[in-house]
Amino acid sequence: MSMSSIRKAHGVPAKRGQRVRYTRGGKPPELGTIRSADGGWLYVRLDGEGFTRPLHPTCGLEYLDPHQQTVE
Structure with a gap:
């Protein structure tokens, strides 16, 4: 599954x-x-x-914008 397919399938x-x-x-x-x-x-x-480690696109991942680069 490509990056594009992951975006479409999971809405991320x-x-x-x-x-x-x-x-x-x-x-x-x-x-x-x-x-x-x-x-x-x-x-x-x-x-x-x-x-690198394999991670599921919707489990425990938060996608950051370029201005959001810190751990909170």
Whole structure:
């Protein structure tokens, strides 16, 4: 599934290079960058990590605009 297909299927503004805030069960939110998409998953590199991780487009991801770059 391409990035365009993910946008259409899930109604999210995902695009390569997009900054996101990732929140997962009880842990503090983390910032990251969308690097790619494959098979319905977004591959995100969280700040401070040297690898990408597959994340579902609607589970725990908040899509940030360019002015919203901090963890709150």
